[in-house]
Amino acid sequence: MTPVFFWWLLWAFYFFAYLYVIIFVIRDLFRDDKANGWIKALWIILLVFVPFLTGIIYVIVNGKGIAEREYQARSRTVAEYDDYRPAASASPADDIARAKALLDAGTISQGEYEALKSKALGNQYYGA
Template identity: 50%
Template structure:
């Protein structure tokens, strides 16, 4: 095996990997798009099976902008969910003073007993 055979193999392996990544992203985008009908999705998939390179190029040309917008919208939704979760977790940890005040309010309403209040107070102070 010569040097150029190795170089050629590396180029072909790179092109094949890029091609597979493009196919997977097209298929993922097809299933992610709620506006495309099931029949249209089936036609795109059948075309990808029988004419993969041509169909991939046509798909990227025709639907490339929407593909990018759906990808960005998906990433933004994940970011919002993550931010909401962080805010929820960060907001739920009240200071010991807040926890004791909440327990005191529950004691005054009669929702909890004095022993439950003492337990909550000890737990808040132990944190």
């Protein structure tokens, strides 16, 4: 019983690795702006009929381009997250001055002003 489970586990690992390589190659093909549609179609046809050999050849032929496209995709993702991240302020005094301006304009309440002031000063609790 144990050898059967071992072989099943080994084949399952190979199957998921095979799927990962196919998905990786197809994802990289669609990121590649330099390859035209016919080349992409040829790679996909080869992936269908000779998947393992095609995956290895693709990585050998396009290795440098794969790394560049991965880097570009990751840098775009970081830039998108940076848009949502609040900008770091110069000092707590600037944060408190901005909060006071909001309070004076009636945009925030006194409690919200106290919370922002406490946060700018680095206090964990609002009453501290």
